[in-house]
Amino acid sequence: MREAAQPVLEVNGLKTIFRTRGGEVHAVNSVSFDLKPGELLGVVGESGSGKSVTMMSLIGLLPSPPAEVREGSVMFDGLDLLKCTPAQLRAVRGPGVGFIFQDPMTSLNPVFTVGYQLREPLLKHMGMTKAQANVRAKELLELVGIPDAERRLKDYPHQFSGGMRQRVMIAIALACDPKVLIADEPTTALDVTIQAQILELVKDLRQKLGMAIIWITHDLGVIAGIADRVMVMYGGQIAEQGPVKEVFAHPRHPYTRALLQTVPSVRGERADTLNVIEGQPPILRAAPSACSFRDRCTQRFGACAAANPARYDVGPGHDAACFWDFDTDAPRAEAPVKEAAHG
Numbered sequence: 001m002r003e004a005a006q007p008v009l010e011v012n013g014l015k016t017i018f019r020t021r022g023g024e025v026h027a028v029n030s031v032s033f034d035l036k037p038g039e040l041l042g043v044v045g046e047s048g049s050g051k052s053v054t055m056m057s058l059i060g061l062l063p064s065p066p067a068e069v070r071e072g073s074v075m076f077d078g079l080d081l082l083k084c085t086p087a088q089l090r091a092v093r094g095p096g097v098g099f100i101f102q103d104p105m106t107s108l109n110p111v112f113t114v115g116y117q118l119r120e121p122l123l124k125h126m127g128m129t130k131a132q133a134n135v136r137a138k139e140l141l142e143l144v145g146i147p148d149a150e151r152r153l154k155d156y157p158h159q160f161s162g163g164m165r166q167r168v169m170i171a172i173a174l175a176c177d178p179k180v181l182i183a184d185e186p187t188t189a190l191d192v193t194i195q196a197q198i199l200e201l202v203k204d205l206r207q208k209l210g211m212a213i214i215w216i217t218h219d220l221g222v223i224a225g226i227a228d229r230v231m232v233m234y235g236g237q238i239a240e241q242g243p244v245k246e247v248f249a250h251p252r253h254p255y256t257r258a259l260l261q262t263v264p265s266v267r268g269e270r271a272d273t274l275n276v277i278e279g280q281p282p283i284l285r286a287a288p289s290a291c292s293f294r295d296r297c298t299q300r301f302g303a304c305a306a307a308n309p310a311r312y313d314v315g316p317g318h319d320a321a322c323f324w325d326f327d328t329d330a331p332r333a334e335a336p337v338k339e340a341a342h343g
């Protein structure tokens, strides 16, 4: 990993809301992070924590309405992607930022063959002839482990199984050698052997092409195995982020601690029982004015209901959004003063 390199992607103060009949849903609340060239950033968090909405907001993939990216900036290649025209964004998608969707059917077009859909970005962005694009399309299908690739290029998405469609999508996202690859739970529908193959493939491409990768997953074991850095999301915010080894060995946010306890094997202990985190994640009808984890937090105290904690540095490149300081086992100096011991 190249520590000193300039980030390839810089996200600052991103806020995304949805307008629904029941009012606004504040899905992403002031999210800031960056990504270095060649870095693999793992993103984890319970269902509804804002992982997909954050990443889709970056390159204008959310339908508006109901979504509205309300604030922030997303710097990529000298451009603020939030200020780009639809045509500029189309030019960035593919060779700039490749996206593998959580649901393959949202991005594969049912009326075109897989070969057509693989050739299209190659013709449009890579300046290839149709013959060159055909050769490359076949190579890409082989790369993601689809047998009989030449014949399968003529098939339509519905002729592929769910796992195969996911692999086709990965091939399309990789077609233009993007600088940044965003993979939203790309291997969930695949069996363990294929998952391992895809992970190897991605590691390999990252080394060969210096591609930076954002990998969203529920699987903390995968993060431990492939990521340089991990970002833990909760309630549309970053609860904690830092170098993966450091965060897993010394988690500082009660949510990260609880999440890691749900899979004890990640920390080298035996997993005899699978713990669950009591309670439900919040649906935010307004921007958070208190810690959104407090209803489920065993550590909560008076300050937690008084303000939304900022992210505090807890180690080199490691921060956590919590008023409790686990190093001194006392409230942080920045925590609002409240009388109640437990709020």
Ligand SMILES: Nc1ncnc2c1ncn2[C@@H]1O[C@H](COP(=O)(O)OP(=O)(O)OP(=O)(O)O)[C@@H](O)[C@H]1O
Pocket: 018, 020, 025, 027, 045, 046, 047, 048, 049, 050, 051, 052, 053, 054, 066, 102, 282, 283, 284
């Ligand atoms: N179209 C929509 N309309 C209203 N709210 C939405 C819409 N899409 C997402 N949300 C809300 O945004 C929040 C974040 O959702 P998001 O899909 O980013 O979660 P996630 O972390 O990717 O979850 P999962 O692990 O289940 O994929 C959730 O509260 C969700 O209900």
Ligand code: SF4
Pocket: 253, 254, 255, 291, 292, 293, 294, 295, 297, 298, 299, 300, 301, 303, 304, 309, 321, 322, 323, 324
């Ligand atoms: S700020 Fe308070 S409620 Fe929130 S995670 Fe920290 S201790 Fe728990």
Ligand SMILES: [Mg+2]
Pocket: 051, 052, 053, 102, 184
């Ligand atoms: Mg998601």
